[in-house]
Structures are given as C-alpha cells and as structure tokens.
Amino acid sequence: MLHRMNEKIKTIEVPGIRVFSNKVAQMPEGINLTIGEPDFPTPQKIKDAGATAIANDLTSYSHNAGLLELRKAVSSFFEDTYHFHYDPETEIVITNGASSGIDAIFRSILTEGDEVILPVPIYSGYEPIIHLCGAKAVYLDTTTTNFLPDPEQLEKLISNKTKAIVFNYPSNPTGAVIDKERMDKLVxxxxxxxxxxxxxxxxSENTYKGTHVSFGSYSEVREQLFLVHGLSKSHSMTGWRLGFVLGSKKVMDQILKAHLSNSICASLPSQYAGIEALSNCRNVPNEMNKSYIKRRDYVYKRLVDMGLSLAEPKGAFYAFPSIKSTGLTSYEFATKLLNSKQVAVVPGSAFTQYGEGFIRISYANSMENLIKAMDRIEDFVKSLSSALDK
Ligand SMILES: Cc1ncc(COP(=O)(O)O)c(C=O)c1O
Known part of the structure; x- marks a missing residue:
C-alpha cells in the first residue's frame, strides 16, 4: 500500500542525527556527542510532583489548552523573566513538547504554495512539517554572517508567498545567540x-554570553508572533513532553483547534510536574548552566587548539566547528571519525546543505567523556592532516 501514501512523507529523510547515535550505541568504547538533550536527571522535586499526580489519580484529560494553573505559571515565568504578558486564559497553549506546538502552528498557518523562511543551518524539526503542509522552505544563508540572519538578505527573500519566518536563538546547531540591535532591524x-x-x-535559559532577548518583548509584532518554548532543555524534561505556544488570542484560538485534533491535551502528570518546575524550580537552569559553561569553555578551547575554526558557542549546548580544512564532507568526516575513533558527532549537512563543511558536537555530556572525545578527535584531525601532507 506504499503507493497509496502521501508522496510528501515518502520524500522526507530520517534525521541524520539518528544514524550516528544508533551506530555508536553498538560500540563498547563509543562516545556519543550527537545527543541534543541535557545529561542531568529531571530534578527530584519535579519528579515527585509528577509521581504524586499519578498516585492521586490525576491521570485524565485536562482542558485542551492545558491546566489553567500551568498556563498561569507559564505566564508568570515570562512576565518575571522577560517582562511581557500573555493571558493564561486565552493566549497560551500547553503542548506535547515544543515539537507538537511547532506542528500545530505550521498546520494552522500554512497552505499549499506558501513559503517559510528558515535562517540556515537550522534544526531539522521544521522543514518536514512545512513540506507536509505543501509549503516550501526558503533558505536564508547565515554562514557568512556569524550564523545570524542578515536583515537586508531577509528583505530580499520576502515575497507575496512568504507566510512566516522561523527564528531559533540560542541556535541548534550553531550555538549562536541573537543580539537586540539585529532583532530591532529584523522586526x-x-x-x-x-x-x-x-x-x-x-x-533561552541556556544563554551563556549576554542576556537572552525574546521576540515576545517586541509589542509591535505581537499580532504576528508565535513564541515556542518548553521544559525539555531548561529543566531536563525531554521525556515528559511539555511545551508551550504563546500568541495573541485570535490566532491562538485557531492553534488550539489544531492542537486538540492532534493530542487533545498534554499528559496530565507531566503538567503537574511542569507547575512544580516553573513555580519552585526556576533556578534549575542556572545550576545546570554552571556545568555547561565549563564544558563549553573546554570543548571550544580544544577545538581551536587542534586547528578547527569555529564561532564561540554562546548558548544551547552545541559547538559547530568547520571541518572544511580536512577536505572531507561533513558526512565523510563523521563516518570516518566514528569508525576509527568511536566518537559520534552529527554531520552539518543534517541541518540543510548550508551546514555542509561543519559538524555539530553536543557538550551535554560528562567532562570525562568530553576529555576523551576531544583527545580522539584531535588524533583523528592530526591523522587527516598528516595524510594530506603526504
Ligand atoms: C530548536 C529545537 N526546537 C525544538 C526541539 C524539540 O523540543 P521538545 O523536546 O520540547 O519537543 C528541539 C529538540 O532538540 C530543538 O533543538
């Protein structure tokens, strides 16, 4: 029955990230630097809140937009941290991770023939949905502008087909953080x-250099904005599947319909855990950041010292060095590194063709593993350059 399926789904490729992480899992001495999730357990108080909800039979559906108490906690979080207000009653929807929020947004705004501008290289989670909606991704190359979108180039790409632009800062995969001056121009x-x-x-909670500026703080684009967030990264809750979408009332009424047809609501015990995370565990990301900063500094220095050029990662937990000097494609580099040194990284080409010539290294891993991995990558890079010299 394959021939009766949607042609669009057949052309979507399985994310490159998985290929390398599956292979390294089979290697006893393998080190996996492909993982895009915190390596810390979910904090105990948050786990207890989820477990208590289950023990108390709080296991039913909730309001489609999520528990009002959680929406209020989300609203207060943004108000206290970034100083803007979204109404918990009408302007916030709790989703199954940021992913299901992104899906609901695209399905609610896109129709056949629309275009969505993606500053690239970019996280691979957006384009498949854009494609399934019959829309097209239009790439805004950021490789020559420190991985940040250039306002003039953006303006040139906007046409009457453009429906949306996606921003993801701090960035997966580059670790770039966007500055307010640039945001002012983009807005x-x-x-x-x-x-x-x-x-x-x-x-946003994993910002190490400068302060995160949210697009939510620009009241002049309030009607045009969907703000996507969640607890996967900030509170090490990837498996709990909790995300949020914030937007102005009229558009959020529509998003809610897409969300409810796909999930009804987010998991209820997870929502109780989310209330605990946002009400009583606000400092958790700062604590985790202390470790990320040490690891980031270490990885950055080692990569520079071994001769790879890279922009200093300022947020998220990724380094994105150039491997162009090796003469290998990013896929070849990642494959050879894995086979010869049992270290898995993600080829930059997994983040569109504009990521070609780079690899993504996740430093959400123990310092012990990062030290071993950097030693092995250095040996590998040296072996490549001595082979080139011959
Ligand atoms: C930029 C970005 N957005 C969204 C997601 C998905 O987040 P969630 O686990 O909340 O669905 C990820 C996961 O890696 C990501 O890197």
Missing part, C-alpha cells in the same frame, strides 16, 4: 510585511 522589516514570526526559544 522593522517584518512589521512591513504581513508575515508570522515563529520564534523557537527553547534554549
């Missing part, structure tokens, strides 16, 4: 055109 352009902003700020 000025976007206001002129009736396009949506989908700002996936899931790594």
């Amino acid at each position: 000025q352009i976007i206001i002129k055109h009736e396009i949506f902003i989908i700002s996936d700020e899931i790594y």
Whole structure:
C-alpha cells in the first residue's frame, strides 16, 4: 500500500542525527556527542510532583489548552523573566513538547504554495512539517554572517508567498545567540510585511554570553508572533513532553483547534510536574548552566587548539566547528571519525546543505567523556592532516 501514501512523507529523510547515535550505541568504547538533550536527571522535586499526580489519580484529560494553573505559571515565568504578558486564559497553549506546538502552528498557518523562511543551518524539526503542509522552505544563508540572519538578505527573500519566518536563538546547531540591535532591524522589516514570526526559544535559559532577548518583548509584532518554548532543555524534561505556544488570542484560538485534533491535551502528570518546575524550580537552569559553561569553555578551547575554526558557542549546548580544512564532507568526516575513533558527532549537512563543511558536537555530556572525545578527535584531525601532507 506504499503507493497509496502521501508522496510528501515518502520524500522526507530520517534525521541524520539518528544514524550516528544508533551506530555508536553498538560500540563498547563509543562516545556519543550527537545527543541534543541535557545529561542531568529531571530534578527530584519535579519528579515527585509528577509521581504524586499519578498516585492521586490525576491521570485524565485536562482542558485542551492545558491546566489553567500551568498556563498561569507559564505566564508568570515570562512576565518575571522577560517582562511581557500573555493571558493564561486565552493566549497560551500547553503542548506535547515544543515539537507538537511547532506542528500545530505550521498546520494552522500554512497552505499549499506558501513559503517559510528558515535562517540556515537550522534544526531539522521544521522543514518536514512545512513540506507536509505543501509549503516550501526558503533558505536564508547565515554562514557568512556569524550564523545570524542578515536583515537586508531577509528583505530580499520576502515575497507575496512568504507566510512566516522561523527564528531559533540560542541556535541548534550553531550555538549562536541573537543580539537586540539585529532583532530591532529584523522586526522593522517584518512589521512591513504581513508575515508570522515563529520564534523557537527553547534554549533561552541556556544563554551563556549576554542576556537572552525574546521576540515576545517586541509589542509591535505581537499580532504576528508565535513564541515556542518548553521544559525539555531548561529543566531536563525531554521525556515528559511539555511545551508551550504563546500568541495573541485570535490566532491562538485557531492553534488550539489544531492542537486538540492532534493530542487533545498534554499528559496530565507531566503538567503537574511542569507547575512544580516553573513555580519552585526556576533556578534549575542556572545550576545546570554552571556545568555547561565549563564544558563549553573546554570543548571550544580544544577545538581551536587542534586547528578547527569555529564561532564561540554562546548558548544551547552545541559547538559547530568547520571541518572544511580536512577536505572531507561533513558526512565523510563523521563516518570516518566514528569508525576509527568511536566518537559520534552529527554531520552539518543534517541541518540543510548550508551546514555542509561543519559538524555539530553536543557538550551535554560528562567532562570525562568530553576529555576523551576531544583527545580522539584531535588524533583523528592530526591523522587527516598528516595524510594530506603526504
Ligand atoms: C530548536 C529545537 N526546537 C525544538 C526541539 C524539540 O523540543 P521538545 O523536546 O520540547 O519537543 C528541539 C529538540 O532538540 C530543538 O533543538
């Protein structure tokens, strides 16, 4: 029956990330630097809140938009941290991870022939849904602008087919953080055109250099903005599947319909855990960041010392060095590194063709593993350059 299936789904490739992580899992001495999730357990108080909810039979459906108490906690979090307000009654929907929020947004705004601008290289979770909606991704190359979108280039790409632009800062895969000056310029352009902003700020709490500025703080684009967030990264809760979408009331009424047809609501015990995370565990990301910063500094220095060029990662937990000097494609580099040194990284080409020539290294791993992995990568890079010299 394959021939009766949607042709669009058949052309979507399985994310490159999985290939390498599956292979390294079979290697006894393998070190997996492909993982895009915190390596800390979910904090005990949050686990207890989820377990208590289950013990108390709080295991039913909730309101489709999520428990009002959790929406209020989300609203207060943004108000206290970033100083803007979204109404918990009408402007916040709790989703199954940020992923299901992103899916609901695209399904609610896109129709056949629409275009969505993606500053690339970019996380691989957006384009398949854009494609399934019959829309097309239009790439905004950031490889020559420190992995940040250039406002002039953006303006050139906007056409009457453009429906939305996606921003993801801090960035997966580059670790880039966007600055307010640039955001001011981008916002000025976007206001002129009736396009949506989908700002996936899931790594905002993992900002190490400068302060995170949210697109939510620009009241002039409030009607155009969908703000996507969640607890997967900030509170090490990837498996709990909790995300949020914030937007103005009229558009959120529509998002809620897409969300409810796909999930009804987010898991109820997870929602109780989420209330605990946002009400009583606000400092958790800061604690985790202390470790990420040490690891980031270490990995950054080692990569620079071994001669790979890379922009300093300022947020999320990824380094994105260039491997162009080795003469290998990113896929060849990752394959040879894995086979010869049992270290798995993600080829940059997994983040569109604009990631070609780079690899993504996740430093959400123990210092012990990072030390071993950097030693092995250094040996590997040296072996490549001595082979090139011959
Ligand atoms: C940029 C970005 N957005 C969204 C997600 C998905 O988040 P969630 O686990 O909350 O669905 C990820 C996961 O790696 C990500 O890197």
